[in-house]
Every structure is written in structure tokens, then in C-alpha cells.
Amino acid sequence: MPDTAQITASYGRRFIVRTPAGAVFDATTRKKRVDFACGDWVRISPVNSEQAVIEDYLPRQSLLYRQDAWKTKLIAANVDKLFIVTAAVPAPNELLLQRALLAAEAAGIGAVVVANKADLPETADWLEKLSFYESLGYPVIETRALDNADNLRPLMQGHTNIFLGQSGMGKSTLTNALLGSDTARVGEISTALDSGKHTTTHAQLYDLNEQTKLIDSPGLQEFGL
Ligand SMILES: Nc1nc2c(ncn2[C@@H]2O[C@H](COP(=O)(O)OP(=O)(O)OP(=O)(O)O)[C@@H](O)[C@H]2O)c(=O)[nH]1
Ligand SMILES: [Mg+2]
CATH class of the missing domain: 3.40.50.300 (P-loop containing nucleotide triphosphate hydrolases)
Structure with a gap:
């Protein structure tokens, strides 16, 4: 089930994301997408307690x-x-x-x-x-x-x-x-x-x-x- 989280670190293809409740995941994207940035709010699908996949970003303010x-x-x-x-x-x-x-x-x-x-x-x-x-x-x-x-x-x-x-x-x-x-x-x-x-x-x-x-x-x- 997708969750929302914010990207707190961007290493190009690897990301760290954090949910509003404070859960932190190592995250990758699908199809090698790189159109995500630090600060983005994203929908994620957790893989386990440490890893997640970023599905998409939510509308950006800037x-x-x-x-x-x-x-x-x-x-x-x-x-x-x-x-x-x-x-x-x-x-x-x-x-x-x-x-x-x-x-x-x-x-x-x-x-x-x-x-x-x-x-x-x-x-x-x-x-x-x-x-x-x-x-x-x-x-x-x-x-x-x-x-x-x-x-x-x-x-x-x-x-x-x-x-x-x-x-x-x-x-x-x-x-x-x-x-x-x-x-x-x-x-x-x-x-x-x-x-x-x-x-x-x-x-x-x-x-x-x-x-x-x-x-x-x-x-x-x-x-x-
Ligand atoms: N004299 C002086 N040196 C400073 C000051 N602020 C930072 N430095 C020195 O400047 C050098 C570079 O500082 P960083 O904070 O690594 O610079 P940065 O902008 O983060 O650099 P990048 O991560 O490479 O983009 C270090 O040796 C700091 O100690 C200051 O206010 N006065
Ligand atoms: Mg620096």
C-alpha cells in the first residue's frame, strides 16, 4: 500500500525518504527514473522495514x-x-x-x-x-x-x-x-x-x-x- 514520505537525501539514483511518522527508508525508483529531488514529497511502496520504492512525486510548490x-x-x-x-x-x-x-x-x-x-x-x-x-x-x-x-x-x-x-x-x-x-x-x-x-x-x-x-x-x- 503506497505511503507518503519526503526525500531527505538525494544521491542521484538512490534516495533516503522519511514518512511524517518518522520512518526512514533507503529508496530507489522504478525504470531508473531520476526526476526526483531532495525535498520532494513522494508516494512510496515499502519493500521491508528498511527499503522502499518511490512511485511518484506529489505536486511541487517549487x-x-x-x-x-x-x-x-x-x-x-x-x-x-x-x-x-x-x-x-x-x-x-x-x-x-x-x-x-x-x-x-x-x-x-x-x-x-x-x-x-x-x-x-x-x-x-x-x-x-x-x-x-x-x-x-x-x-x-x-x-x-x-x-x-x-x-x-x-x-x-x-x-x-x-x-x-x-x-x-x-x-x-x-x-x-x-x-x-x-x-x-x-x-x-x-x-x-x-x-x-x-x-x-x-x-x-x-x-x-x-x-x-x-x-x-x-x-x-x-x-x-
Ligand atoms: N575564516 C572563515 N572560514 C570559514 C567560514 N565558514 C567556513 N569556513 C571554512 O571554509 C572551508 C569550506 O567550508 P565548507 O563548509 O566545507 O564549504 P561548502 O560551501 O560546504 O563547500 P562544498 O561542500 O564543497 O560545496 C572550511 O575550511 C571552513 O572551515 C567563516 O565564516 N570564516
Ligand atoms: Mg558542503
């Missing part, structure tokens, strides 16, 4: 995706607030920021620009660039994820939020600060390449509290629309 020359990749479903995580180090890509803002507009969801690593002296110049986006109406919030991320909490409360951005900007560090634990794996950045190392490899949904969810996502390098 869908974030990116596109390269070959295919469309789903980022997350049912998110209603996008936090674009930026930092002065490694070098931020302004085009990627603009594309993420466009994706938020296309999905009809609110966007916030996070200027993380505000403890670094390089941040001053980057904040100057970001003032343009603030003048367009996007909130720009400075964070120091190594201390805390408490100033993001009021903006996130009651929403399904996502951290999106380049590798190495501190999405998982912010996630851990909000969770108050070291749940999400955090990576070094490469000074030689001036980039992150793609530490987070799959989208993962966390509960911040009963009404508030947060998806930590893998770093983007390109972001076609």
Missing part, C-alpha cells in the same frame, strides 16, 4: 534546477527560501550569483545573499560589490560561520530553506552552526586552485525545528538556466 549543455539537473523541490552563500575566499563568481538569483525568480521563491567569512579582511571589497544586489532589494547578510549563524535564524524560521553556492564558501559550516553539531562534512579549500573541493556530494535536508527545514547542497561551479 522546483530549483540547473541545466548544462546536455541535461537538466534537479537541485531541490518545495524550497521556499534560497540562501546564496558567498564569501570573498575562494574567489567568488558574480555570474553564478546572478544566475542563482534568476533561478530564485524563476522558481518564485525569495532569495537572500549571504556574505560568509565576514571575519576575513578580504570581505570588505566583496561587500562593496554586494551592495549593488542590496540596492535591487535582496537582503545581504554577513555571517561568521566559525562563530555562529544565529542572525540567519529569524529569516529561516517557518520556511524550507536551501544553501546554494560555489564550493568552499561555507554552506556546510553554516549548516553545522545552525544544527549545533558537526553533522555535515566540512572541507578544506584549495589555495592552489583558489576553489573549494566539492566536499558535499549530495543534497541533504535537515530539521532546524518543527517548522523549519534546511537543505545543504553540493557546491556549484556552473549554473546554466
